[in-house]
Amino acid sequence: MKRIILLLSGIMLSFTVTAQDGESPVSYKSLAIQMSTLNSNGDASSAATTSVSTFNGYGSFLDNPASMALSKMSFYSIGWLNQSNNQTNNYVGTQNETEFSNTNFGNLGLVYKVPTDRGSFVVGGGYNLIANDSDETFLDAFNETNSITDLFKQSGSDYNGIAFEAFAVDFRNGTSNEIESIFRVDGRPSGFQGINQFAEITRKRNIGEISLFASTEFQKNLFAGISLGILSGSIHYDRSFQEVDESNFYSDDVVPASGSDPATDIFSITLNDEIDTDFYGFSARGGVIFKPIPFLNIGASIAAPSKIFVTENFYSNIRTEFDDNTFTDGDETTFSGEFEYAITKPAEFKVGASVEKIRNLTISASLEYIDYSSTKVDFTINTESLEPSDVAILKEDEQATNQVISNTYNAVINFKANVGYSFSNHVKIVAGYALFPGKENTYSFDEDVYSGSISFPIAENISFDLSGQYSTRNDRSIVYEFENTVQSISKEKERLNILAGVKFRF
Numbered sequence: 001m002k003r004i005i006l007l008l009s010g011i012m013l014s015f016t017v018t019a020q021d022g023e024s025p026v027s028y029k030s031l032a033i034q035m036s037t038l039n040s041n042g043d044a045s046s047a048a049t050t051s052v053s054t055f056n057g058y059g060s061f062l063d064n065p066a067s068m069a070l071s072k073m074s075f076y077s078i079g080w081l082n083q084s085n086n087q088t089n090n091y092v093g094t095q096n097e098t099e100f101s102n103t104n105f106g107n108l109g110l111v112y113k114v115p116t117d118r119g120s121f122v123v124g125g126g127y128n129l130i131a132n133d134s135d136e137t138f139l140d141a142f143n144e145t146n147s148i149t150d151l152f153k154q155s156g157s158d159y160n161g162i163a164f165e166a167f168a169v170d171f172r173n174g175t176s177n178e179i180e181s182i183f184r185v186d187g188r189p190s191g192f193q194g195i196n197q198f199a200e201i202t203r204k205r206n207i208g209e210i211s212l213f214a215s216t217e218f219q220k221n222l223f224a225g226i227s228l229g230i231l232s233g234s235i236h237y238d239r240s241f242q243e244v245d246e247s248n249f250y251s252d253d254v255v256p257a258s259g260s261d262p263a264t265d266i267f268s269i270t271l272n273d274e275i276d277t278d279f280y281g282f283s284a285r286g287g288v289i290f291k292p293i294p295f296l297n298i299g300a301s302i303a304a305p306s307k308i309f310v311t312e313n314f315y316s317n318i319r320t321e322f323d324d325n326t327f328t329d330g331d332e333t334t335f336s337g338e339f340e341y342a343i344t345k346p347a348e349f350k351v352g353a354s355v356e357k358i359r360n361l362t363i364s365a366s367l368e369y370i371d372y373s374s375t376k377v378d379f380t381i382n383t384e385s386l387e388p389s390d391v392a393i394l395k396e397d398e399q400a401t402n403q404v405i406s407n408t409y410n411a412v413i414n415f416k417a418n419v420g421y422s423f424s425n426h427v428k429i430v431a432g433y434a435l436f437p438g439k440e441n442t443y444s445f446d447e448d449v450y451s452g453s454i455s456f457p458i459a460e461n462i463s464f465d466l467s468g469q470y471s472t473r474n475d476r477s478i479v480y481e482f483e484n485t486v487q488s489i490s491k492e493k494e495r496l497n498i499l500a501g502v503k504f505r506f
Contacts, residue, residue, distance in 0.1 A: 028341075028377055028401050029377075029401055029404050029405045029408060029409075031235065031277060031310075031343075032343040032345075032375045032376075032377050032405060033372055033375060033405075033409060033439060034205055034235060035207075035233065035235070035279055035308050035310070035343055035345065036308075036343070036345035036346060036370075036372065036375050037131065037372075037439075038062075038130045038131045038207065039131050039132070039133060039436075040081065040129050040130055040131050040132045040497070041059040041062055041128065041129075041130065042059065042079055042081055042104075042105070042106030042107040042127075042128045042129030042130070042208075042499070043057050043058045043059025043060075043077060043079055043106065043107045043109070043128060043465075043499075043501060044057070044079045044106065044453065044465035044466060044467045044499035044500055044501035045057030045058070045059070045077075045453065045455055045465040045467070045501060045503070046058065046059030046060050046062070046063075047059065047451070047453070047467045047469060047497070047499050048418060048430050048431075048432045048451035048452060048453040048467040048468070048469065049364065049416075049418045049420070049430055049432055049451075049453070050063060050352055050364050050365065050366040050416040050417065050418060050432070051063035051064060051067045051364075052064045052067070052287075052299040052300070052301060052350045052351065052352030052364075052366040053067070053289055053297040053298060053299030053352040053353050053354040053364060053366065054067060054070065054289075054297055054299075054354040054356060054362065054364055055067045055068065055069075055070035055071050057077065057465065057501075057503070058075075058077035058107060058109040058111055058124070058126065058128070058503075059107060059109075059128055061124075061211065061213045061215075061225070061227045061285070062128065062130065062285075063301065063350060063352075063366070064225070064285075064287035064289065064299050064300075064301035064350065064352075065213045065214075065215055065225030065226050065227040065285050065286060065287050065301070066215050066223045066224050066225035066287040066288050066289045066299065066301065067215070067223075067225070067287070067289060067299065068111065068122045068124065068213055068214075068215040068225055069120045069121070069122050069215035069216055069217050069223040069224075069225060069289075070120070070223065070289070070297075071111055071113055071120075071122050072113075073111075073113060073505050074111060074112045074113045074505065074506055075110075075111050075503045075504055075505045075506065076109070076110055076111075076503070076504040076506070077107060077108070077109045077110075077111070077126070077501060077502070077503050077504075078106075078107065078108050078109075078501060078502055079106035079107045079108075079465070079499055079500060079501030079502070080103060080104070080105060080106045080499070080500055080501070081103070081104050081105075081106040081129060081132065081497060081498070081499045082101065082102070082103045082104075082497070082498045082499075083101060083102055083103075083104075083132060083133070083134070083495065083496070083497050083498075084099070084100075084101040084495070084496045084498075085098075085099065085100050085101065085134065085135075085136075085493065085494070085495050085496075086098075086099050086493075086494045086495075087099075087100075087135070087136070087137070087491055087492070087493050087494075088491065088492040088493075089137055089138065089139065089489055089490075089491055090489065090490045090491070091139050091141050091479065091489040091490075092141040092142070092143050092197070092487075093141065094139075094140060094141040096138055096139075096140065098136045098137060098138055100134060100136045102132075102134060102204075104129055104132055104206065105127075105129065106128075106129050106499055106501065107126065107127060107128045107129060107501070108126050108127050109124060109125065109126025109127065109128065110124045110125060110126055111124040112124055119216065119217035119218070119220070120215075120216060120217040120223070121214075121215075121216045121217075122214070122215045122216070122225075123212075123213065123214045123215075124212075124213055125210070125211055125212035125213060126210070126211065127208060127209070127210050127211075128208065128209055128211065129206075129207075129208050130207050130208060130209050130231065131205060131206065131207035131233065132205065132206050132207075133204075133205050133495070134202070134203065134204040134205070135201075135202065135203045135204075136200075136201070136202045137199070137200070137201040137202075137477075137489070137491075138199070138200055138201075139197060139198060139199040139200075139201075139241075139479070139489070140197075140198055141196075141197050142194055142195070142196050142197070143194060143195055143196075143197050143487075144194040145194075145485075146192075146482075146485055146487065147181055147183050147192070147195050147197075147243055148197070148241060148243060148269075148271065148479075148480050149163065149168045149169055149181035149182055149183060149243070149269065150181050150184075150482045150483075150485070151480045151481070151482040152168050152169050152181070152318075153169045153179045153180055153181055153482075154482055154483075155179070158316070158335065159271075159316070159318070160179070161335075162316070162317070162318050162332070162333045162334060162335060163318055164179065165318075165328065165332040165333050166269070166318040166319065166320045166328045166332075166333040167182055167255055167266070167320050167322075167328060168181075168182055168269050168318055168320060169181055169182055170182050170185055170254070171185070172184075172185055172186055173185065173186040173187070182254065182255075182266055182269075183195065183250060183266070185254055187252055187254040188250065188252050188254060189252070190249070193249040193250075194249065195243045195244070195245065195249075196243065196244045196245070196246045196247075197241070197242070197243055198241075198242045198243075198244065199239065199240065199241040199242065199479070200239070200240050201237075201238070201239045201240075201241075202236075202237070202238045202239075203235070203236070203237050203238075204234075204235070204236045205233070205234075205235045206233055206234055207231060207232070207233030208231065208232060208233065209229045209230065209231040209232075209283060210229060210230050210231075211227050211228065211229035211230075211283070212227065212228055212229070213225060213226065213227035213228075214226060214227075221290065221291040221292070222288065222289075222290050222291075223288065223289040223290075224286075224287070224288045224289075225286070225287055225288075226284070226285065226286045227283070227284070227285045227286075228282070228283070228284055229282065229283040229284075229285075230280065230281075230282055230283075231280065231281050231282070231283055231308075232278075232279070232280040232281075233278075233279055233280075234276070234277060234278050234279070235275075235276075235277040236275075236276055236277070237273070237274070237275040237276075237277075238273070238274050239271070239272070239273040239274075240270065240271070240272050241270070241271045241272075241273075242268060242269070242270040242271075243268065243269045243270075244267065244268040245265075245266055245267055245268065248323075250265050250266050251265050251323065252265060253265050254266075255322060261324070261326065262324070264322040264323050264324045264326070265322065265323045266320060266321075266322065266323070267321045267322055267323050268320070268321045269318065269319075269320050269321075270318070270319045270320075270321075271316070271317075271318050272315075272316065272317045272318075272319070273314075273315070273316050274314070274315045274316075275312060275313070275314045275315075276312070276313045276314075277310060277311075277312045278310070278311050278312075279308050279309060279310040279311070280308070280309055281306050281307060281308035281309060281345070282306055282307070283303065283304075283306055284303070284304045284306065285301060285302065285303045285304070286301065286302055286304075287299060287300060287301030287302065287350075288300055288301075295355055295356050295357060295358055296353070296354070296355055296356075297353065297354040297356060298352075298353050299350075299351070299352050299353070299354075299366075300349075300350065300351045300352075301349075301350045302347060302348065302349055302350075303347060303348040304347055305344055305345060305346055305347045305374075306344070306345055307342055307343070307344050307345075307378075308342060308343050308344075308345060309340075309342050309381070310340065310341050310342060310343065311338065311339075311340050312338065312339045312340070312341070313336075313337075313338050314336060314337060314338075314339070315334070315335075315336040316334065316335055316336070317329070317333055317334040318333045318334075319333065320333075340381060340382040341377060341378060341379045341381060342377070342378040342381045343375060343376065343377050343378070344375065344376040344377075344378070345375060346370055346371050346372060346374045346375055347370075347371075347374075348368060348369070348370050349368070349369040349370075350366055350367065350368045350369075351366065351367055352364060352365060352366030352367070352416075353365060353366075357422070360421055360422045360423070361419065361420070361421055362419070362420040362421075362422070363417075363418075363419045363420075364417065364418055364419075364420075365415075365416065365417040365418075366415075366416050366417075367413055367414070367415060368413065368414040368415075368416070369411065369412075369413050370411065370412055370414070371410075371411035372405075372409040372410060372411065372412065372439045373405065373406045373407075373408075373409045373410060373411060374406075375405050375409065376402050376405070377398055377401050377402060377405070378398065379394040379395070379397060379398040379401075380394050380395060380398065407441070408440060408441055408442075409439050409440060409441070410437075410438075410439055410440070410441060410444075412436070412437045412438075412439055413437065414434065414435065414436050414437070415434065415435045416432065416433075416434040417432060417433055417434075418430050418431060418432030418433070418451070419431055419432075425456075425457075426456065426457050426463070427454070427455065427456040427457075428454070428455045428456075429452070429453070429454050429455075430451075430452060430453045430454075430467075431451070431452050432449075432450070432451040432452070433448075433449065433450055433451070434448075434449040434451070435447075435448060435449075436449065443476050445473050445474045445475055445476070446473065447471055447472070447473040448471060448472055448473070449469055449470070449471040450469070450470045450471070451467065451468065451469040451470070452467065452468055453465065453466065453467030453468070454466050454467075458502075461504065461505040461506065462502065462503070462504055462505070463502070463503045463505075464500070464501070464502055465499075465500070465501040465502070465503065466498075466499070466500050466501075467498075467499045468496065468497065468498050468499070469495075469496070469497040469499075470494070470495070470496050471493075471494070471495045472492075472493065472494050472495075473493050474490070474491065474492055474493070475490070475491040475492075475493055476488055476489070476490050476491070477489050477491065
């Protein structure tokens with residue numbers, strides 16, 4: 001119960017590394033945005049292109065279901081995605097790099113062109129990866145001015161209770177009820193002298209969708225389509241943050257004797273956090289494409305707002321090792337639990353145009369409008385075991401969180417463009433560019449994505465697709481904050497997606 005109520009106003013200000021746009025990755029406002037943001041297309045033939053106004057492959061329906069009616073054939077599609085990341089981290093005057101990669105199943109789908117006397121009617125469905133990213137941060141620095149225990153002493157933090165049991169915080173002195181960092185209690189004549197900080201933080205996000213779609217040319221040169229889907233995903237966050245008194249600055253024996261154990265002092269304090277967020281929801285898309293002249297396509301589509309249902313499991317532990325090689329650990333220094341809530345992701349509006357097959361060239365461009373400030377959270381989807389007063393607190397926090405989302409995030413217009421060239425031997429190459437503006441008001445970091453792909457036959461009725469996407473962006477994250485102090489980390493990120501896929505025509 002404590003986590004459910006206090007998490008909203010306390011600990012979620014504490015779990016603060018590895019976020020996009022300068023926000024905490026596990027604050028509820030940030031989790032809502034992460035679950036609303038799609039950054040992948042597991043189909044190799046569609047990943048490097050925009051499909052709002054033209055067909056590129058099985059994954060084209062994600063941009064506009066109407067584009068599927070432009071398919072000239074029936075086929076099966078299967079693909080994989082490998083993502084490699086290089087990240088430069090700057091924290092308290094130190095810099096280091098982390099490299100990490102992962103491989104995921106990209107897509108498995110069917111596109112079936114129904115025989116018709118005239119026009120076009122295409123149906124299909126399958127699985128597609130629609131979001132995939134990860135972040136691994138390593139910190140190694142000497143902090144001269146503050147400690148994460150300065151956060152623990154805050155009365156609104158969920159860490160406060162377990163930190164007290166772990167001797168990470170204590171009463172300022174024997175006659176005071178004021179809680180203070182163990183490194184700042186009155187029993188230390190020299191006061192705070194700095195602390196070595198080490199941390200390993202990982203965040204992994206993965207979202208997939210199982211979909212059905214149908215698209216038709218219901219009038220000559222006018223195409224319409226819809227898709228319905230079930231999406232499911234997970235966000236895993238893991239942090240180990242350690243402070244170590246390597247120089248033995250703190251040897252004042254402020255930890256009192258207990259039984260036969262003499263007074264001692266702090267050698268290290270380690271905070272371990274785990275948050276596993278699993279969610280599912282539904283999607284609905286619709287769109288149209290019009291061909292006013294044979295070589296020009298104009299398209300528009302909408303993805304309706306949808307509700308996502310979330311189950312969060314959380315665990316935190318503080319372990320303190322003393323100078324006499326003893327340590328605290330156990331239930332008194334741990335809390336864990338589960339919380340269920342929901343978010344409503346915003347609608348997506350897309351418009352685009354394509355100039356097709358002019359001297360074997362196809363040029364496409366599109367704009368995508370998403371108002372992230374309209375994202376909503378609902379903390380009261382499961383209140384059967386709560387008292388009315390607890391429900392009232394959740395409703396207040398829900399209203400406050402939605403107001404923060406509205407004030408923190410913007411509406412954005414994403415831009416995508418690509419040019420493709422088709423050779424006479426059924427080989428096609430594509431080069432593309434995309435710009436994704438930052439969503440957050442204060443720290444708005446744009447992302448540039450450069451892409452390319454090639455498709456070629458490898459056997460009769462079998463073709464191979466290979467595409468790559470290289471992106472760069474800057475980022476800023478809060479490691480921890482207390483009172484008017486913010487301890488942040490700046491990052492430079494590079495990401496390379498390599499997608500491989502095979503199409504089997506029939």
